[in-house]
Amino acid sequence: MRTTPVAVTAALVAALTLTACSGESGDDTAKSSTESADSADSANDKSTACKADQFGIDFGPSSAAPAAGDTGTIPVTLTNQGASCTLDGIPDADVYAGDTSWAVSPDKAATATKLTMAKDQAVTFTITYVRGVAGDAKKAAAVDTVKFTLPGDSAPQSYKWPDAEVAVKSGDQLDMTVGPFLPAGD
Template sequence: MRATFPLAVTALAAALALTACSSDDPNTGTGSDAATGGKNGTSTAAADAGACALTGLNIEVGPANAAPAVGDTGNLPVTLTNTKAGACTLDGFPKVTLLSGSTSWTVTEEKSAQPSELTLHQDESATFTLTYVRGEEGGKGAADTLRFSLPGDSGDKTAKWTYGVIAEKGSGLDATVTPFQTAGD
């Protein structure tokens, strides 16, 4: 009985010490919310972070898994890395447009994908992926430029489209874009 008494007292003291440190104030950074900085898993930094702007991001387009033949599917990832000291957020889908001269096609959002808000701290990255079906040479989907913008940012970024003609689908192109995902997911 003597050996269990000190163990029970130690466990009780540890439990009381942890309870005493708990705080309902998300700004104190202590207690049960210390790991996230806020209540219910909400990061104080995320709550304070504004929308990511293209001017504060390093952008890498590709490398692509290009569709080699008509009817094949290709993927083009775009990686966004926060280069600023503060955090910023990405929420939803990027707006993606494919261009050929004065013709433009808006790329549709992947219907089965569920977007979630991501907070990017300095040097953290997120990606989105454009998936497309290769069309026949000489088809209407002969895009030469990819343009995208981010929710909450008025700027846009362009890149050369060198991955072949995109198949037509309805009045648009057979292409979709995913929501933002943490890089590596």
């Protein structure tokens, strides 16, 4: 019977000694554990972001706008050829006409999505544009290149613009949008 109080007392002294040596109270230790878990979650989110180099990318074929004022679309299909990863958001896209560039606005009706991509899974997004008036620099831009980056990736993917000129909304904005990621058909 006498050993029980001695064992409890020894355990209590050891616990108090360790707490005093660490310089942390129980609250700080709990806080540090929470911060470590938050950091681990952030690291996991960053490490699972999809990178363009793990995808097979099919740009087009386009559904070209036949005349000025008509709408055309260019689908972009991404097939995951690597490990599981996450696409979270809408792709960033820019178009170029020589040295001039324009950011492509996200489709206002689009909702950013978060998709976990398994190996061999495919998604698509669409670039939609309005065809401009040929030869009128105030109403159309002779786009020659489109570049996009995936959310969480910094490597731009560059493609030759496959269609006619794009209508100008204002000096710094073309009449075009980029849509969200959607699961590709079977």
